[in-house]
Amino acid sequence: xxxxxxxxxxxxxxxxxxxxxxxxxxxxxxxxxxxxxxxxxxxxxxxxxxxxxxxxxxxxxxxxxxxxxxxxxxxxxxxxxxxxxxxxxxxxxxxxxxxxxxxxxxxxxxxxxxxxxxxxxxxxxxxxxxxxxxxxxxxxxxxxxxxxxxxxxxxxxxxx
Amino acid sequence: xxxxxxxxxxxxxxxxxxxxxxxxxxxxxxxxxxxxxxxxxxxxxxxxxxxxxxxxxxxxxxxxxxxxxxxxxxxxxxxxxxxxxxxxxxxxxxxxxxxxxxxxxxxxxxxxxxxxxxxxxxxxxxxxxxxxxxxxxxxxxxxxxxxxxxxxxxxxxxxxxxxxxxxxxxxxxxxxxxxxxxxxxxxxxxxxxxxxxxxxxxxxxxxxxxxxxxxxxxxxxxxxxxxxxxxxxxxxxxxxxxxxxxxxxxxxxxxxxxxxxxxxxxxxxxxxxxxxxxxxxxxxxxxxxxxxxxxxxxxxxxxxxxxxxxxxxxxxxxxxxxxxxxxxxxxxxxxxxxx
Numbered sequence: 001x002x003x004x005x006x007x008x009x010x011x012x013x014x015x016x017x018x019x020x021x022x023x024x025x026x027x028x029x030x031x032x033x034x035x036x037x038x039x040x041x042x043x044x045x046x047x048x049x050x051x052x053x054x055x056x057x058x059x060x061x062x063x064x065x066x067x068x069x070x071x072x073x074x075x076x077x078x079x080x081x082x083x084x085x086x087x088x089x090x091x092x093x094x095x096x097x098x099x100x101x102x103x104x105x106x107x108x109x110x111x112x113x114x115x116x117x118x119x120x121x122x123x124x125x126x127x128x129x130x131x132x133x134x135x136x137x138x139x140x141x142x143x144x145x146x147x148x149x150x151x152x153x154x155x156x157x158x159x160x
Numbered sequence: 161x162x163x164x165x166x167x168x169x170x171x172x173x174x175x176x177x178x179x180x181x182x183x184x185x186x187x188x189x190x191x192x193x194x195x196x197x198x199x200x201x202x203x204x205x206x207x208x209x210x211x212x213x214x215x216x217x218x219x220x221x222x223x224x225x226x227x228x229x230x231x232x233x234x235x236x237x238x239x240x241x242x243x244x245x246x247x248x249x250x251x252x253x254x255x256x257x258x259x260x261x262x263x264x265x266x267x268x269x270x271x272x273x274x275x276x277x278x279x280x281x282x283x284x285x286x287x288x289x290x291x292x293x294x295x296x297x298x299x300x301x302x303x304x305x306x307x308x309x310x311x312x313x314x315x316x317x318x319x320x321x322x323x324x325x326x327x328x329x330x331x332x333x334x335x336x337x338x339x340x341x342x343x344x345x346x347x348x349x350x351x352x353x354x355x356x357x358x359x360x361x362x363x364x365x366x367x368x369x370x371x372x373x374x375x376x377x378x379x380x381x382x383x384x385x386x387x388x389x390x391x392x393x394x395x396x397x398x399x400x401x402x403x404x405x406x407x408x409x410x411x412x413x414x415x416x417x418x419x420x421x422x423x424x425x426x427x428x429x430x431x432x433x434x435x436x437x438x439x440x441x442x443x444x445x446x447x448x449x450x451x452x453x454x455x456x457x458x459x460x461x462x463x464x465x466x467x468x469x470x471x472x473x474x475x476x477x478x479x480x481x482x483x484x485x486x487x488x489x490x491x492x493x494x495x496x497x498x499x
């Protein structure tokens with residue numbers, strides 16, 4: 001099967017193009033509400049890329065957390081604000097140069113790897129790995145989240 | 161000619177076409193929308209000692225009144241106000257309806273008839289339902305109208321309140337049955353339904369479904385007496401039909417999920433009836449329809465909560481209850497050694 005008739009390759013090309021175009025629009029669109037919308041498009045593109053890599057559970061969490069929740073919050077906040085005039089620092093040439101250099105480096109570094117999924121991440125294996133091998137990190141993460149929750153409740157109750 | 165016809169019919173009954181296009185997809189959604197809006201008006205009328213819609217096809221109690229309303233909406237001129245952001249204003253109703261309808265492809269109709277089966281299908285379904293509120297908030301902003309903006313922001317507040325407890329309530333059933341696959345979960349309820357095993361999750365999920373679809377008593381984002389029609393204020397004609405339909409479609413999809421998670425899905429049909437997808441599908445639809453009917457009945461009997469009361473219910477009642485539901489599931493799994 002040729003590279004172009006492979007559906008995985010086509011989905012990869014479409015989603016990566018969507019991600020890149022969305023990323024450009026996030027930076028360049030003059031309205032911040034539209035930028036937030038393109039952020040959700042970027043999230044969708046990235047979620048498809050995660051799924052193609054063989055991590056469907058990460059892809060779904062990416063979709064629900066970074067698109068479903070985060071973009072709703074961002075839109076929710078910016079919809080209440082007045083549109084601010086955009087300020088553009090005069091470093092366009094530098095930005096283009098750094099993008100070109102980064103592309104070359106990434107191509108050099110990543111060229112030996114293929115886009116085929118190396119393995120399929122099963123959520124059962126992932127959870128058993130988390131509670132057996134990485135249990136300490138899990139407890140630390142849970143405690144950090146709990147602290148953030150307590151902090152949020154304290155701020156919301158205005159007791160400080 | 162005969163061959164072509166039989167080929168087309170067999171094509172239509174393939175799961176990957178039947179599910180998105182017929183049941184639970186577009187055709188049934190369309191009929192359900194027409195029926196449920198009529199039923200909503202009729203139930204409210206009965207409770208308030210009125211007749212409700214009656215004159216279009218009187219023998220059946222005005223049942224095709226909604227068809228007449230739809231025709232009116234279709235041929236009405238869609239008015240686009242000058243001050244709106246045109247692209248976002250026109251795109252959001254389509255995206256909203258599309259995203260409300262999208263999760264139907266994940267819903268199985270019988271143990272063998274599904275368009276898509278994965279060991280993560282419940283998670284995929286919940287994820288897809290979280291994407292639509294973005295467009296309600298965007299709609300409120302794009303309409304450039306105070307009522308719309310307030311409606312959109314109220315939707316945002318509600319999302320913050322219902323999303324996490326709803327995920328937790330649904331996932332507590334996944335913990336109980338040890339699977340995120342909707343087919344496995346429905347099949348595991350051959351004996352006792354999930355609602356009786358974990359009633360806390362069942363009740364909190366039901367309340368949160370009505371909250372997420374803006375049904376009474378949580379009809380806060382489109383409170384007519386306060387903010388005209390919320391985010392939908394500036395819409396007219398077929399675009400209004402789309403945005404109003406989207407919340408009913410979401411209610412329909414979540415009711416189907418509820419029927420699978422808590423009401424046994426296609427059970428208690430015997431295994432011999434499972435070969436044809438129509439009977440299990442009808443069973444699933446009947447359960448979902450009862451839930452939708454309860455949802456529209458609430459309009460007639462409940463007043464509307466304020467937004468802060470709704471947020472209190474989400475954070476102070478639904479969240480602790482859904483965490484409790486997870487512990488109940490864990491307890492049952494520990495005692496019985498897995499369902």
